[in-house]
Amino acid sequence: MRDSMVFDRMTLAVAVILAALPVLLPSASLAGEILIFAMAALACNLLLGYGGLLSFGQGLFFGVGSYLSALAMIHGGAGLLSALLIAMAAGAAVATLVGAMSIRRTGIYFVMLTLAFSQMGYFLAYTLSDWTGGDNGLLDVPRPDLTLFGVTLVPLGNPYAFYTFIAVLFFIVFVGAKRLIGSPFGSTLVAIRENENRALAVGYDTRHFKLLAFTLSGMVTALAGALYGMLINFVPLSNIELSMSDNIVIMTIIGGTGSLLGPLLGAGAMVILGEVLSDIWPRWMLLLGVGLILIVMFLRGGLWGGVEALAARFGLQRAAKEERP
Amino acid sequence: MSGDMLLETSDLMLAYGGFHAVDGVDLCVRAGTIHSVIGPNGAGKTSLFHCLTGGRKPTSGRILFDGRDITAEPPQGRVGLGMARSFQVTSLFQNLSVFENLRLAAQGRDGDRSLVFWRSVTSGKAHREQAEQVMERLGLAARARHAAGDLSHGQQRVLEVGMALCAKPKLLLLDEPTSGMGIDDIPVMTGLIAELGRDHTIMLIEHNMGIVMSISDRVTVMSRGRILVEGTPEMVRADERVRSAYLGEAA
Secondary structure, three states, X not given: OOOOOOOOHHHHHHHHHHHHHHHHOOOHHHHHHHHHHHHHHHHHHHHHHHOOXXXXXHHHHHXXXXXXXXXXXXXXXXXHHHHHHHHHHHHHHHHHHXXXXXXXXXXXXXXXXXXXXXXXXXXXXXXXXXXXXXXXXXXXXXXXXXXXXXXXXXXXXXXXHHHHHHHHHHHHHHHHHHHHHOOHHHHHHHHHHHOHHHHHHOOOOHHHHHHHHHHHHHHHHXXXXXXXXXXXXXXXXXXXXXXXXXXXXXXXXXXXXXXXXXXXXXXXXXXXXXXXXXXXXXXXXHHHHHHHHHHHHHOOOHHHHHHHHHHHHOOOHHHHHOOOO | OOOOEEEEEEEEEEEEOXXXXXXXXXXXXXXXXXXXXXXXXXXXXXXXXXXXXXXXXXXXXXXXXXXXXXXXXXXXXXXXXXXXXXXXXXXXXXXXXXXXXXXXXXXXXXXXXXXXXXXXXXXXXXXXXXXXHHHHHXXXXXXXXXXXXXXXXXXXXXXXXXXXXXXXOOEEEEEOOOXXXXXXXXXXXXXXXXXXXXXXXEEEEEXXXXXXXXXOOEEEEEEOOEEEEEEOHHHHHHXXXXXXXXXXXXX
């Protein structure tokens, strides 16, 4: 079966995009930023696109990853890999907690609970300014070299080296996500999105599935948050703000919910537009609003949906269909 | 209790405030039979069904399934024990294919074992085969790749029953399987139920008594939350009390 292959066309396309990004874009940092947000959007899509769960807790998980990895490096002398692992563990733990409380409710109440947790996280970070730097952000976040048992494998000071590191992690996350979507767990998530009552009736304890989706989503989002801190050597308070949750959700929707490549498109579009337009016009977010409205009204599948529709028109349905499990 | 009773309720009661929707029901479903529960509107059939599937917790009384007390078991837990249900109002995964609907239903019996996220669904060969088999049996194989929502209403009702079948249940609980079906489709459904009855125990809830008489081994008539009459279809048909319960309903 095509689905079970790791190196199918879609995975190959991602590999090509990862290789081309730093060449096509003006800087490797910009390319790295896109991948970091694409990673966060992919994790958001697991909840929103596959599980049908609109979570505004994503910024909280992102921020937790940023702060904890940075603090572990600054105060605990943690290396690169251990800092990332700490971030992932913390993100998974916080997401499990938020998920466990939030999934007790459905619909709008569920969304409001994730929002409330997100706000709590923000004010906690704001209050604990001795640790987080509060409004000023956490400064001088290091970007250690990739070492294993005290041996330096790859120095990451060079922006291209760090981009490559991010790209490798993104690729691993992408292949993992693809695997997950095609698994019994992934198919059950889709079933819950489609009809939770029926999913219960055929034997799934849907709470367990939603909870695992939260745990995994939080883990990957925190990884993205940790990488972001290392990329810009700084953790701004905005990393844990509600607007971070907004941005991640918006990128996911613009890219296309329920698709694996959508998050990459959504993050790419938003980061590049932000970079280009913010130089020309500081109120560029206004245009983003217009774009979001257009996509929600006319392009329900997001940018990836548009690509699929184009591919179908030019007789490439098979390539586009591969995306769907 | 006798050995071949698959499902037994004792003094089952479900009250909404002061109103007793189910009012002391002792029901026994014998293994290997088709057992219909009929009754006029408001007789408590659906409330009884909710208690059996776990959708509602009975106010008092007990439910024994296969010799085990399942009164407090949640709906999803009952599937693993061998109890599967269909819905009165069609409840499918509308945007997923017919095959995927059935495969998900087959996979559901595994419960939390489906939390594996590192293995491909193609490794769940048993679920795929079960889905294929049920699809053949229901005559839906030609529509395997179509979205469930694109099927005709009659076919959706058949798929609804098929999803319950995928769990390989000891007991099939069918809630008005012919509801909303056209007059031409109803014989298809009753024929299917009769055929399934050969190798399954089936309990079905039905409003229209005419439909179930030909296929049931046993019929329970409910009225106002209680069992009015129970017996073979012939006995029930001849019973004066049943006629008067349905009177004014023109059923």
